[in-house]
Amino acid sequence: MSDTLLEQAKRALAGGDAEQAWVLTQQAVEQAPDNIETLYLSAVLCRLRGDLRQAHVQLDALLAIRPGFGRAHQERGHCFRTEGKREPAVAAYEKAVSCNPLLTASWQLLEAHYRQADPAKAREAKDKIAEVEAMPLELRAALAAYYDEDFALAEERVRSFLMQVPDHPAAMRLLAELGTRMGEYEDAQFILEKCKELNPGYLQARFDLADVLGKRFHYEHALREAEELVSVESQNPNFLMLRANLLLQTGETDLALQEYQTLHDREGDNIRVSLTLGHALKALGRIEEAISAYRQTYGLKPDFGDAYWSLANLKTYRFTDGELGSMISEEANPAIDRDDRIHLCFALGKALEDRGDFARSFEYYARGNALRQEVVGYRAAAVTREIDEQIAHCTSGLFAAKSGSGCVSEDPIFIVGLPRAGSTLLEQILASHSMVEGTTELPDIMAIASRLNGRQEQSEADRYPGNLAELSVEELGALGSGYIKSTQVHRREGKPRFIDKMPNNFRHIGLIHLILPNARIIDARRDPMDCGFSVFKQLFAQGQDFSYDLDHIGRYYRDYVRLMDHWDTVLPGRVLRVQHEDVLDDLEGQVRRILDYCGLPFEQSCVEFHRTERAVRTPSSEQVRRPINRDGAGVWKNFEPWLDPLKTALAGQLA
Structure with a gap:
């Protein structure tokens, strides 16, 4: 109506x-x-x-x-x-x-405004007007729908246009972008590779190709594409930033830092450069420099929520009164971007928590989580079904039938569990050993699971993990060898063992066992209320969509425990559970237990893990650079009046 x-x-x-x-x-x-x-x-x-x-x-x-x-x-x-x-x-x-960028009325008024004050900006506005007016009307209509966030209409229009002009580069790029937004990275890669083949001089699409390859975790290929772009335009800040980001993703933190610093010196007013420079400095433990970079970033854009959240995410930073006032004022602006508001809400939650104002702190945490949940649209029932499928198909019979399969490499040590459960601490302990290299949260196991599942219509049932039973010994061995090969890009130190601390791998322990039977698997477990509330306070970059609602968190924790209990039943002794509170109470005893399980000799450096200098790219980076402490234990009790949904969802898990 x-x-x-x-x-x-x-x-x-x-x-x-x-x-x-x-x-x-x-x-x-x-x-x-x-x-x-x-x-x-x-x-x-x-x-x-x-x-x-x-x-x-x-x-x-x-x-x-x-x-x-x-x-x-x-x-x-x-x-x-x-x-x-x-x-x-x-x-x-x-x-x-x-x-x-299609709004020519705005460009025209900006061009008139800058004609005297800033001729360069005036020329840019004039060029933009010409670019839009030269665009085919059908493509302009598709882009208009895209910018209005009507993605279904945008796809309908761009596909219709491509039926008439199949190799139009901007239209191909738009279709690939729509695919990327829907998570169809394989389709997007195919379209962009075809676009590169037909239009090699269209660098914007080649930039998108490198970005999509990174999203698909094909870092070596993505780096090659980025290098090609830089070779064409060696001073293009976007191309240099892309290459630096990919270097950071592959653990080349020092090289990435050099690139960020060069860009920062040249592009001092670029907020993304300043922000990412701060991230690289943080990973290397250069905290005062990271703080300076983050402060410079919000100085350039006072409502840039990510800069404030990055400060809060240091965990040890304390906001000044002036910063607190600015954050409150910016968040209250009704015109602020949603992403900036979300970041500011989480930063304000942390700032007010540090000041003991728990009621107002929770208000901001709750607001930020609710806004983020609207974006991610997490469905708890889908994860429960996935866990049910793992339990139904990964049986003792399957593992007996596939005995002797897989790649025999003992290199990987997997640390699984929920985020904020102490996995970074365990990684730091193990990475302090002379024979073990710490990497990061590697996506390779989940990528293998995704390939096994294949492309499907929404109405189709999942193929994985049911099709594990169909794989031959040779196929399972090839998957294991492929994992060892694909993770090699992250191994820089030549050590015999390495850590993969992707927490979500707990959902694929059956797959890990079949393709890497000699890999070690450690379950990082933490008190459910401590872990659950810590997850609720954390704004994740990606991949933890369950974390923005207290009920969802509790249900996810229950499903996690249910599945880990299943692995203990069908693969007895395969997984070592390490309780975070036990590590706090008896560090050396737990270190010896972990090293024994991994087949590693005891080294005192693992007990003195905080002295180890290495890049750490998770939210707990600063916490593991300090001696063992109980700062995070029992924090949820300060917020107990508002945590009933979490307690209810965790029914049966609380002592």
Whole structure:
């Protein structure tokens, strides 16, 4: 009904009957107060009627729902311009084109503004106008839908256009981007490789190809693509940044740092360069320099939530009164980007927790988690079904039938479990041994599981893990050997053993056992309330979608324990469980137990793990550079009044 009213209102406005358009739009707003297009048209009509205050109210409501809606920012600019507020109007137009580069009205007004003040920016705006106007109308319509976040319509339009012009590079790039957004990385890679073959000079698509290869964990291939880009444009900051990011991903932290530092010296006003420089410095333990980089980043963009969260994520940093006030003010801005708001909420939760203001701290943690859950759309039932499938198919009979299969390498030591359960501490202990190299959370096992599952329609049942029974001894051996080969890119020190601490690998222990029967597997276990609340406080870069709701966390923990109990039953003695609290109580005893299980001689350096200098790229990096302590134990009790959903979900797991 509201769509019908909206279309009627648009027709009335196009026909010159602004009053009828107004009446119909207000009826549409009443029926669908969260409809983006209705709120947008209402704001436009408010401005045309001279009611600028109400126009801003409508835009506030719209941007609270869709912060990246470019046309809303453009309309905000029109309102400011009508009010004679030149600088806010310019800022709004700049925001508009950053969200939607097709908005020629914003570009035209920016070009006029910068004609005298900044000729270079004026030329850029003029070039953008020409670029948009030269674009085929069908492609422009597809891109318009994309920037409005109507991805289904964008795909429909771009596919229709490609039927007419099959090798159009910008259209191929858009289709690949839509695939990437849907997680169809293999499809995106295929399209971009074809685009490179047909249009080798179209560097934007080649940049996307390197990025997609990185997302698929094909780091060596991605680095080759990045090197090719740099060889074509050696001073392009985006290409240099891409190469540096890939170096960081493959453990070449020192080389990556050199690149970031060079970029930072040259591009000092680039917030992404400053932020990532801080990340590299943090990984190397150069904390004061990392803090300086993060502070410089929010100095460049005061509402850049990731800079504040990066400071909070150091775990040892304490915000100043001024920083706290700035964060509160920026988060309260209704026009702030959603991602910035999420990062600020988590940072404010940490800042207020450190000050003992637990009620306000929890409010921000809860707000940040709720916003993030809206983005990830986690479904707890899907994970429960996955665990059920592992239990149903990975039986004692399967392992008996496949006895003697797999690659015989003893190199890998897997550390599995939930995040925030003490896995980084165990990694640091083991990586302090002369025979063991610490790497990072490697994606290779999950990539193997994904390949075994294959591409499917949503209605199709999963092939994996049921098809493990169909694999021959030779095929299982090849998968194990492939894992050893693919992880070689992360091994830089020539040591005989290495650590893979991807926590989610607990869901694939059956696969690990079949393809790497001599690998060691350690289950990092922590008190469920300590672990659960610590997960709730953490904003993860990716891959832990269960963590943004207390009930989801509790259910995930239950499923995790249920599956680990199954592995203990069907593979007795295969997994070593290490309880975090036991490590705190008896460090040396647990170190000896871990080393014995791994077949490694005792070394005192493992007890003195905090003295080991190495890059650590997880949230606990600073905590493992200090001697053993109990700082994180029992923290959840400060928030107990608000944790009933977690307690309820953990029923049966609490002592």
